[in-house]
Every structure is written in C-alpha cells, then in structure tokens.
Amino acid sequence: MDISAVNALPYEDFVNMFGNVVERCPIVAAAVWSRRPFENFKAVETAIHEFIDELPESGKEGILRCHPDLAGRDLHSGTLTRESQEEQARAGMHALTSAEASRLAQLNRDYKERFGFPFVICARMSDKETILLRLTERSQHEPHVERSRGIEEVKKICHLRLQGLLRTDAANKL
Numbered sequence: 002m003d004i005s006a007v008n009a010l011p012y013e014d015f016v017n018m019f020g021n022v023v024e025r026c027p028i029v030a031a032a033v034w035s036r037r038p039f040e041n042f043k044a045v046e047t048a049i050h051e052f053i054d055e056l057p058e059s060g061k062e063g064i065l066r067c068h069p070d071l072a073g074r075d076l077h078s079g080t081l082t083r084e085s086q087e088e089q090a091r092a093g094m095h096a097l098t099s100a101e102a103s104r105l106a107q108l109n110r111d112y113k114e115r116f117g118f119p120f121v122i123c124a125r126m127s128d129k130e131t132i133l134l135r136l137t138e139r140s141q142h143e144p145h146v147e148r149s150r151g152i153e154e155v156k157k158i159c160h161l162r163l164q165g166l167l168r169t170d171a172a173n174k175l
C-alpha cells in the first residue's frame with residue numbers, strides 16, 4: 002500500500018492497520034489519523050512521536066502500562082498480541098531456564114513496585130542476557146529517567162512494527 006492509499010483510508014481501516022504499532026494503544030493511531038495527508042511513511046512515524054511526546058507524564062506512563070511484562074502472565078496464558086509474541090520469542094523469552102525465568106519475574110516485580118509501570122525494552126534488538134542486564138541496571142535509575150527511557154524503547158518497537166507493516170511494499174522506506 003502506498004502513502005496515497007494510506008491517506009485515503011477511513012479511520013476505521015487506518016486504526017486496524019496501525020492500531021498496534023504502539024502496543025495495545027490504538028488511541029495513538031486514532032489520534033494521528035487527523036494529521037493526514039502524510040507525505041510519506043516517515044511522516045506517519047513523526048506524527049506518532051509528536052503525539053506521544055505531547056502527552057503529560059501520566060499519559061506516557063499509561064502507554065508503558067499497556068505493555069505486557071517480558072516472559073510474564075500474558076506469555077504464559079497465550080494472550081500476548083501477535084507482535085509482542087513474535088518479539089518476545091525473538092529475544093528468547095520462551096526458552097528461559099527456570100532460574101532465568103524466576104530471576105526475570107523477580108526483577109520485573111521489583112521494577113514495577115519501584116516505578117509503577119513495567120520495564121519496557123525493544124525485545125527484537127535484544128537477547129535474554131542483555132534484557133536481564135539492562136533490567137538490573139535500569140532499576141537503579143530515577144523515576145523520570147526511566148519514564149523517558151521506556152518511551153524511547155516504545156519508539157524503537159514502533160519503528161520496527163511500522164517497518165514490518167511496510168515490508169510487503171519495497172517502494173516504501175522508513
């Protein structure tokens with residue numbers, strides 16, 4: 002699909018297409034639809050970034066809270082979104098030893114208790130060792146530092162999900 006076809010989408014179809022580029026936050030796509038026409042796909046991504054950056058701190062935390070824990074309850078109960086499922090599998094979250102799984106669960110619990118939102122990292126750019134290391138390091142941060150760090154990761158996840166959507170069309174570059 003080229004950008005002119007995207008610009009012609011009614012909002013229902015636009016939200017269907019882009020509704021999970023930010024995990025479980027279709028409101029982002031629903032809001033950004035008003036910014037049409039987009040010059041290209043990069044402009045869609047820029048509009049998403051601007052929407053997120055303009056949110057109050059509580060809104061940014063809300064976005065983080067929509068993310069499932071890595072190797073958490075949703076993974077075990079099979080209720081992850083398709084995108085998250087693929088990303089977590091890519092980072093080896095389905096293949097943790099029982100010692101790694103308990104360590105990750107404990108670190109995730111401690112992190113959430115300290116910050117009030119989950120640890121978010123772009124799993125496709127990581128692996129299980131790096132995730133455990135970053136989780137340990139980032140747990141020491143001040144809350145405002147971690148909030149922005151989490152949002153940076155949300156943007157990386159969003160970039161790769163957008164690329165995934167466009168991969169079928171070689172003419173589209175991001």
Ligand SMILES: NC(=O)N[C@H]1NC(=O)NC1=O
Pocket residue numbers: 024068069070071084085088089119120121122123124125158
């Ligand atoms: N908690 C967390 O980082 N979740 C995620 N990361 C990612 O790449 N996909 C997710 O669902």
